[in-house]
Amino acid sequence: MTKLVYEKPVISKITAGIPSKFGLPTRQKFIPDIDGIPVEKIMEEYGSPVFVLSEKTMRNTFAQAKQAFETRYPKVQFAWSYKTNYLNAVCSIFHDQGAWAEVVSAFEFQKALSLGVNGSNILFNGPEKSEEDLKLAIEHNACIHIDHFDELYLLIKVTRELDKKARVAIRINLDAGIYPIWDRFGFNYENGEAWNAINRIMLAEKLDLIGLHTHIGTYIMSANAYAAAASKLANLYMATHRKFDYWLKYIDLGGGFASKNTLKGAYMPGTETCPSFDEYAEAISNALISSEIPHENLPVLFLETGRALIDDAGYLLTTVLANKRSTTGRRTMVIDAGVNLLFTSFWYNLGVYPTRQLSSHLEESTIYGPLCMNIDVIRDAINFPQVKTGEKLVIERVGAYNMTQWMQFITFRPNVVMIDLEGKMHIVRKKENLDTLTSLEQNPKR
Numbered sequence: 001m002t003k004l005v006y007e008k009p010v011i012s013k014i015t016a017g018i019p020s021k022f023g024l025p026t027r028q029k030f031i032p033d034i035d036g037i038p039v040e041k042i043m044e045e046y047g048s049p050v051f052v053l054s055e056k057t058m059r060n061t062f063a064q065a066k067q068a069f070e071t072r073y074p075k076v077q078f079a080w081s082y083k084t085n086y087l088n089a090v091c092s093i094f095h096d097q098g099a100w101a102e103v104v105s106a107f108e109f110q111k112a113l114s115l116g117v118n119g120s121n122i123l124f125n126g127p128e129k130s131e132e133d134l135k136l137a138i139e140h141n142a143c144i145h146i147d148h149f150d151e152l153y154l155l156i157k158v159t160r161e162l163d164k165k166a167r168v169a170i171r172i173n174l175d176a177g178i179y180p181i182w183d184r185f186g187f188n189y190e191n192g193e194a195w196n197a198i199n200r201i202m203l204a205e206k207l208d209l210i211g212l213h214t215h216i217g218t219y220i221m222s223a224n225a226y227a228a229a230a231s232k233l234a235n236l237y238m239a240t241h242r243k244f245d246y247w248l249k250y251i252d253l254g255g256g257f258a259s260k261n262t263l264k265g266a267y268m269p270g271t272e273t274c275p276s277f278d279e280y281a282e283a284i285s286n287a288l289i290s291s292e293i294p295h296e297n298l299p300v301l302f303l304e305t306g307r308a309l310i311d312d313a314g315y316l317l318t319t320v321l322a323n324k325r326s327t328t329g330r331r332t333m334v335i336d337a338g339v340n341l342l343f344t345s346f347w348y349n350l351g352v353y354p355t356r357q358l359s360s361h362l363e364e365s366t367i368y369g370p371l372c373m374n375i376d377v378i379r380d381a382i383n384f385p386q387v388k389t390g391e392k393l394v395i396e397r398v399g400a401y402n403m404t405q406w407m408q409f410i411t412f413r414p415n416v417v418m419i420d421l422e423g424k425m426h427i428v429r430k431k432e433n434l435d436t437l438t439s440l441e442q443n444p445k446r
Contacts, residue, residue, distance in 0.1 A: 028362065028385055030354045031315075031394040035419045039317055039355045039392055042417065047431065048319040048392070049337040051416040053399060055093060057313035059421070062097045065305060068277035072285035075300040079123050081255050082108040084306025084400050085314075089418050089428035091115055094309070102255075102304040106133045113140065123252070123304070125171065125213070127151075127185060134158045138166045145169045145213045145252075147186055152200060159206035169211030169252065170197050174232050176216045176225040185215065189232050195239065202244055209246075211302070212236055215254030219263065219307070223275045223283035226253055230284050234291035237299060252302035253284060259311035261348045261397045277308070307400040314399025316342065320391045321370060331365045331386075335393060338369025338376045341413065342398060343405040345378050351396045352378065358385040371410050403429075408437060 033039060035054050042052060062078075069076045079102040080094035086108060092115055095101070101112035104126035112122050119140025127147040129137070134155055137144050146152050146168055159166050171186030172194045187194040201209045212233045216225055233251045241247055257280055262270040288298065318337040326332055339345050352367060362383040369376040378395070387393070406413055416429035 028354070028358065028360065029351075030356055030358070031396065032355050034315055034394075036423055037419060037425065039394055042425065043317050043319070043392060045425070046415045046417050046427070048317060049335075049341065049414045050317050051341075051398070051403065051414060052315040052317060053087075053090065053416065053418040053428070054313045054315075055418055055420050058090070058093050058310060058399075059097065061309050061312060062094060062099070065277045065303075065309060066097075068281040069285070069301070069303065072281045073288065073298075073301055075298060077250075077300055077302050079252075079302055079304050080309075081304050081306030082111065083404055084255075085310050085403050086111055087403060087416065087428055088115060089426075090310065100302075106130070106136060109133070109136060109142070120167075123213075123302070125215075125304075131158060134166075135162065138162060138164055141167060143167050143169060143210065145171050145211075146197070146201075147171050149187075149197070149200075152197065156204050156207065159204075163206075165206045165208050167208050167210050168201060169209070169213045169250070170194060170201070172212060172214045172233065172236070174214060174216070174229060176228040176232075178217060178220065178222055178225045180217070182215065182217050186213075189236070194236060198236065198240055202240075202246075209240075209248065211248055211250040211252055211299070213252035213254065213302075215304070216256060218256050219258045220256040221258050221273065221275065223279045226280060227283040227287040229253060230287035231291060234288055234293055238292045241297075247297050248299060250300040250302050251288070252304065255304040255306050255308075257305050257308035259307045259397060259400060261311060261344070261350065264347055264349055266349075310399040311397045312399065314397065314402065316395040316398050316402075318393050318395060320387050320389055320393065322389060323387070326366070331363050332368060333365060333384075333387065334368045334370060335378065336370050337378070337395070337414075338371040338411070339373075339378070340369075340371060340376075340407045340409040340411070342369075342378060342395070342402055343407075344398065344400070344402055348397075349379065349382075350398065352382060352384070353394050353396065354385065354387060355392045355394060358387065361385065408432065412437075 034052050035056055079100040082103045100121040101117045102123045103109045103112055119142050122142040124137045124142050125145045172189050173183045173186045174189035175181055187197045201207045214229050216229050237248055258274045260270045260274050316337055318335045320333055321336055322334040324332045362385055364381055365384045367379040369378055412432040415427055415431045418426050418428045
């Protein structure tokens, strides 16, 4: 009989979170594999840290979202949000599933074109579009979402010079009943600015107004907020028809659907509080179908969903470098992945798990990254079993924004690996090295 390992008893004050009515969880979750491939094997082959993406999860999540909306509304078109994750392998999967491209810069626009996206299937958002950017969009017949009056006037000038029509929509900010109101972008609905913009566009000979767009915020936990936004856009849609005897082609409700990550300060985990695709779809479709818009003239519903489609498909595998005690007695550990790779750790309580069943005795701990910065904190407070140096950990739901907002700081950015539908692993972005970082530098002779 194997002798049990002695574990020193620990008594500590609970500050990692408020127990729910069911109490604190007592069983430690662990993640031994991703899509059937052992975590140890992935890290042996591709190093530590390493990002892992699941193609199976991406395709399944997209299918769920598509079914939720298409069973409730007759005309739906998804547009993949490039800023969420613009790795070629990721974008290609969503385009293969039928998604258009939603971009917010010339860089993202060019990336979409390089991946074979037809220009007419690109939605060009964002407040910063230069004259050259607008010319690029017009030449490729993209849908330009106008953000402000200065952009509108510049666009009128460019279309006259090119003697070409531009397909346009306007971005609208509005009060959807949530705080904070995103009023930085677009034309305001409540003060009449959006209606003013519509009238000016309809007067412009070479602007073809085809849609209305809004993006009410990010990580929106209320499906009813989208219903309020859809209702207001439907009102503008009908007002445009009444005055100009003209039917717009689409209403774009942007993105912002919440993923199952847990926001810092949240009482309950995101897995239990995040609305489902069905709930979002029910609220939005009810608002549009119940509006004044005749059913035969219902617009195409565009959705620029990013976070909710990709977050669950991403993992970061990491290794424990050290165990320490703070001056307050708090147990801390250092891992080889920092906030330079996990930008979302600033607003999420990311799930961090061992790869195997460890001790059932959990102690409140702080998890630090390897950077020489005091803000390099992956988890401020988490109930965690004691782990030894070299232990492998898995951080889940990191597919959104981390691979676009990461920074090359102190360490190289790691390999990104994708597991395909057949369970095969592929490097989709190679680990950086000194050559990749210095290739653009020039050192003047002295």
